[in-house]
Amino acid sequence: MSDPRRRLSFLGRTALAGVGMTALTKASGRSVLSLAVEACRGAADDAGLDLSDVDGVLSFSFNNDSVSSQAVATSLGLPAPRYLSDVNLGGQAPAFLVMQAAAAIESGMARNVLVFRALNGRSGQRVGSTRAPGLAPAFRYPHGLTAYPQFIAMWARRFLIETGGSELDLGAVAVAQRTWAVDNERALRRAPLSIEQYVDSPMVADPFRAVDCTTEADGACAVLVTSRARAADLRHDPVVIEGAAYGTGKRSGLDAGDAMLWPDLTRNYTSIIAEELWNSAGMKPADVDMAQLYDCFSSSVLLAMEGLGLAGRGEAADLIRAGHTQPGGRLPVNTNGGLLAEGYLHGMNTVAEAVYQMQGRAGVRTVAGAETCVVTSGALTDGSALVLARQRREAA
Amino acid sequence: MTISAAQAQLTGTDPDADGFWAAVVGGALQLRRCTRCGTCFVLPLPSCPECAGDPELVLSEGRGSLYTWVVVHHAFDEELARQVPYVVGAVELDEGARIFARVEGIDPAALEADVRVRATYPADPDRPPIVFVPEESASA
Ligand SMILES: [Zn+2]
Numbered sequence: 001m002s003d004p005r006r007r008l009s010f011l012g013r014t015a016l017a018g019v020g021m022t023a024l025t026k027a028s029g030r031s032v033l034s035l036a037v038e039a040c041r042g043a044a045d046d047a048g049l050d051l052s053d054v055d056g057v058l059s060f061s062f063n064n065d066s067v068s069s070q071a072v073a074t075s076l077g078l079p080a081p082r083y084l085s086d087v088n089l090g091g092q093a094p095a096f097l098v099m100q101a102a103a104a105i106e107s108g109m110a111r112n113v114l115v116f117r118a119l120n121g122r123s124g125q126r127v128g129s130t131r132a133p134g135l136a137p138a139f140r141y142p143h144g145l146t147a148y149p150q151f152i153a154m155w156a157r158r159f160l161i162e163t164g165g166s167e168l169d170l171g172a173v174a175v176a177q178r179t180w181a182v183d184n185e186r187a188l189r190r191a192p193l194s195i196e197q198y199v200d201s202p203m204v205a206d207p208f209r210a211v212d213c214t215t216e217a218d219g220a221c222a223v224l225v226t227s228r229a230r231a232a233d234l235r236h237d238p239v240v241i242e243g244a245a246y247g248t249g250k251r252s253g254l255d256a257g258d259a260m261l262w263p264d265l266t267r268n269y270t271s272i273i274a275e276e277l278w279n280s281a282g283m284k285p286a287d288v289d290m291a292q293l294y295d296c297f298s299s300s301v302l303l304a305m306e307g308l309g310l311a312g313r314g315e316a317a318d319l320i321r322a323g324h325t326q327p328g329g330r331l332p333v334n335t336n337g338g339l340l341a342e343g344y345l346h347g348m349n350t351v352a353e354a355v356y357q358m359q360g361r362a363g364v365r366t367v368a369g370a371e372t373c374v375v376t377s378g379a380l381t382d383g384s385a386l387v388l389a390r391q392r393r394e395a396a
Numbered sequence: 397m398t399i400s401a402a403q404a405q406l407t408g409t410d411p412d413a414d415g416f417w418a419a420v421v422g423g424a425l426q427l428r429r430c431t432r433c434g435t436c437f438v439l440p441l442p443s444c445p446e447c448a449g450d451p452e453l454v455l456s457e458g459r460g461s462l463y464t465w466v467v468v469h470h471a472f473d474e475e476l477a478r479q480v481p482y483v484v485g486a487v488e489l490d491e492g493a494r495i496f497a498r499v500e501g502i503d504p505a506a507l508e509a510d511v512r513v514r515a516t517y518p519a520d521p522d523r524p525p526i527v528f529v530p531e532e533s534a535s536a
Binding site for chain 2: 136206
């Protein structure tokens, strides 16, 4: 095959330029639209871009728990939207939507695109307890298999069986990520967590304890995607999209929770897209300075580290226990505390943390000297990922 | 033909799934087997997920091995909250199809990967519709 970068013309030519995020709470007391508008306006302001220059809005929702891009464009007074799109996806979406925004920009369909996720995920419609319609749920609910912690616990159990691991491997993820969260003022769970406290946490869907599960939240998050050239004239260092992939495999399933057909529950989409992702960036796993890995549940970090080649088979938990993913480690992972600790904005905030880090704006959590970051979206059979790189500019 | 209470509870959610649940109420697991490549699957897809060939209906022997499982401690609705803790397993049927269903008759703490199980079909509509038990166990 010729240079695979040629297949994605936006790579190296598009960038993330700004982030907007509301507070994450357990009861916002506000409409989803107002949350979405705050985050989107915030992302444009953060980038230093006038809202009148925004001509695209992209979003995703799950079981109609959000508002449309059209409604947000209207509320923001966008003068001439040219690319508005809403997709019905969950955590697979954030990196994928950044790719779609970049493709729209590269092709000329839009110039500056906001990608957002907004929901009252705790006080309103909770994904953990919402019964989805459709054919696959008809083969889960009669058995009492009703919620994501249960679906993904199946993956986690088989992964631990095949890798010779234990529940303490899951605990290692939760404990390590909390070392970051204590310094994240946005995080809903900030108290330090020891492995002893982990073991004492109540079982929810064995092998998952409460602290293996993300914290449902109300809130919104948005990022601004633009051309690399435009980003270079905006407020912060451009975060260039150097690599990108979305994918799944044969037998992907009928919905995001369906694993009846997927052959191997110890390997998720990350193992499928890894080669394309790294080739697209012209990089190897060892070349990235940090990773922001979608973690609705602790096990998905282990699967993603393996799937992307950041760890060998069954070795991710050992790397984490040795401290390599914590502050000061050689591969910081989920530096906002992850979805486990910061809160569940379905991985849009995972992308946001990557942007903050690549722009040197993550406060005391900023990883000094970090220039590259891999970001994933999704935990199951399909998902997406980006490789991002900081473009340092001369100090103004 | 009149339908049982159990059948009424399980059918009607999706027309493609009704045949499967009607068979369960009759004490059988219905599979689809590809007439081209022989792949078997539980979901009532219109074509084979391996090769897009046409499927035919076959009945499973109802035996298989436990691939993985979850022990549910926190239920998200009242009816299920009365049943915790309970085990939902992913069973690889001998025909090659995976199905999710309850697993009983083994202490959850004593469950092991790949243990042999067989399907039973409780008639009581207050019980789960498919319950896998250890293959050698006599009880239904
Ligand atoms: Zn076939």
